[in-house]
Amino acid sequence: MMSSSDDDLRFRSASESSALLSAFKVKPLEGQSGEKSFRATRRAFWSEARAVWKMAWKVSLVTVCQTSLPTISAAFLGHLGMNELAGSALANIWISGVQVVIYGFAVALCTLCGQAYGAQNYELVGIWLQLGIFFLTLFSIPVCISFFYVEHIFVYLCDDVQVLAFASTYARYSALSIWPQCVYYALRQYFQAQEIVTPATVINVLSVGVCIVANQVLIYGVDGWIPGLGFIGSPLAQFAAAIFQPLALLLYSCFFRRHHEKTWYGFTWECLERERVKRFLLLSLGMTINMAMDEWVYSFATSLASYLGPTVLSANSIIYNLWNLVFGVYWGFGLPTQVRVANFLGSYQPDRAKRTMWVGFVLGTAASVMSALVVYIDWDEMGLLAVKMSEGEMDDDEVEDDVIQRMTRSMSTPSLLSTPVLSNFTTPQQVYPHHRLSEDDRMLHLLHGAAKNANRSYRTADSL
Numbered sequence: 001m002m003s004s005s006d007d008d009l010r011f012r013s014a015s016e017s018s019a020l021l022s023a024f025k026v027k028p029l030e031g032q033s034g035e036k037s038f039r040a041t042r043r044a045f046w047s048e049a050r051a052v053w054k055m056a057w058k059v060s061l062v063t064v065c066q067t068s069l070p071t072i073s074a075a076f077l078g079h080l081g082m083n084e085l086a087g088s089a090l091a092n093i094w095i096s097g098v099q100v101v102i103y104g105f106a107v108a109l110c111t112l113c114g115q116a117y118g119a120q121n122y123e124l125v126g127i128w129l130q131l132g133i134f135f136l137t138l139f140s141i142p143v144c145i146s147f148f149y150v151e152h153i154f155v156y157l158c159d160d161v162q163v164l165a166f167a168s169t170y171a172r173y174s175a176l177s178i179w180p181q182c183v184y185y186a187l188r189q190y191f192q193a194q195e196i197v198t199p200a201t202v203i204n205v206l207s208v209g210v211c212i213v214a215n216q217v218l219i220y221g222v223d224g225w226i227p228g229l230g231f232i233g234s235p236l237a238q239f240a241a242a243i244f245q246p247l248a249l250l251l252y253s254c255f256f257r258r259h260h261e262k263t264w265y266g267f268t269w270e271c272l273e274r275e276r277v278k279r280f281l282l283l284s285l286g287m288t289i290n291m292a293m294d295e296w297v298y299s300f301a302t303s304l305a306s307y308l309g310p311t312v313l314s315a316n317s318i319i320y321n322l323w324n325l326v327f328g329v330y331w332g333f334g335l336p337t338q339v340r341v342a343n344f345l346g347s348y349q350p351d352r353a354k355r356t357m358w359v360g361f362v363l364g365t366a367a368s369v370m371s372a373l374v375v376y377i378d379w380d381e382m383g384l385l386a387v388k389m390s391e392g393e394m395d396d397d398e399v400e401d402d403v404i405q406r407m408t409r410s411m412s413t414p415s416l417l418s419t420p421v422l423s424n425f426t427t428p429q430q431v432y433p434h435h436r437l438s439e440d441d442r443m444l445h446l447l448h449g450a451a452k453n454a455n456r457s458y459r460t461a462d463s464l
Helices: 006-011 036-079 082-118 122-154 161-192 198-220 229-255 274-307 310-331 334-346 350-377 379-390 396-411 439-458
Strands: none
Touching: 006 310, 036 082, 036 161, 036 198, 036 229, 036 310, 036 334, 036 350, 082 122, 082 274, 082 334, 122 161, 122 274, 161 198, 161 229, 198 229, 229 396, 310 334, 310 350, 334 350
16 A cells, blocks of 8 residues: 555656655765765765666676577578578668667667656656657658668669668568567666666567577478478568567566556656657757767678678678677666666765766776677687578688678777767766756755756766
8 A cells, every 4th residue: 555655746747847856855965065985985886886786787688688689580591591691781781770760769768767767756757658659659650661762772882683682671571670679668768767677687588589489480480380481581580579578578567567557647648748848859869869870880881891792791790790799798787877877866866876977987897898808809719600600601711801800890999988888978967857846946056066067977878
C-alpha cells in the first residue's frame, strides 16, 4: 500500500510549473561547506564507483549482445559467399548511418527521464517516454523509405552489379526491423533512467540465441521440415530478434514485474506540449549530431573499402564488427554515468553529479585502454580467425595483408579517444526548469548555478 506522501507525488500534475520537490527536502551534501578530507573523498569515490559498476557490467553485456547480432548474421552470410557478405556490408553502411539518427533520439530519453526521475516528478518520466516513442515512430517512416533506394545511392561507390543487388535486397528487408528497434530503444532508455537494467540484460542475452536460431532456420532451413530462404533469411532473422526484444521487455518488465507502475500514468496529449517538444528536439538533435560524427567515420571508411572489391569490403566488415564488440565493454561505464548524473541534477545534487562524472571518466578510460590492449595483443589472430570462420573458402594469403591493415587503422581511429564517457565533454547536460521547483528564488539560484557548473565541468554520454 502506498503512503499518503507517495499518493501526493503520484497524483500531482506534471505541468511545466509543477513543484514536485518541497524546498525543505533539499539538503546540502556533507562537506559542501568546507574542504573534504582525502579519506572522505576516497570513500565517496569508491562508493560511487561501486554504484556505477553495479550497472556497468550489465550495460556492457547488453551492448555486446546488441552489437553481436549483425556479427552473427555476417558469420552466416560469409558461408553463403563473398558477394553476399560484401552486399550486406555495403547495405550496413547506410543502415548504421541512418540508424544513428534514431538512436540519438532514444538516448535523449535517458537524460530527460533521468532528470525527471531524480526530481521525483514521476509522471513526467512517462510523458517523456510517450514523446520519445512518438518522434521515433515519426522518424522511422522516412528512414524505412530510404532503405528502398540503397542501390541507387551506392551505385557510385561500387561497380559490382551482384554486390549492389545483394545490398539492395538486404536493406529492403532490414526496413522491417526499424520500428521494433525504435520502441525497444525507447523502452530500454526509460527503464535504464530509473536504474532498472536487469530486464534488458536478460532479454539481450536471449536475443543472441534467437538470432542464431533464426539465421540457421531462415537461411539454411531444417532438413525435411522447413526450406531455407537463403540470403534474405539473414535480414529476416534480424527482424525476428528485433520483434522479440520489445515484446519480451514489455511482458517481463510491465506485465510480470510491474516496473512501470511508479512512472506510467497512461497516454496523454500533454506529451505534445510545445515547450516539451522544443526541449526534446533540441537535446535530441545535439546528441544525434555528436553520435553521427563518430559513426559516419566508419561508414565513410567502409565506403572507401567498397572500391577495393568484395574481399576487402568483407574483411573490413568483419573487423568493424569486432571493434563494435570492444565498444560494448567501455560503453558500459558511459550509460551509468549519464543516468546517475541526470538523477543527481534532477534532485539538486550538482556536487554528486560532478563526482559521478569523474568516476565515470576514470573507469571508462581504464576500460577503453584495457580493451584496446587486449585487441592489440591478439589483433592479427582475431582478424584472421574471424575471416576464416565467416569466409571458409578464403585462404590466408588473400586476407592476411588486408586484415592487418584494417586492424592497424582501427586501432588508430579517434574512436578510442571519443569513448562514451569522454564524450560527456562534448555535449552539455541541460537542466530543465520543469524538472525543478520554480517558485522558490533560492532554488532558482541553485538551478542556474548547477547549469553553469554543468556546462563547465561535464558533458553528456551518447549512444545505446
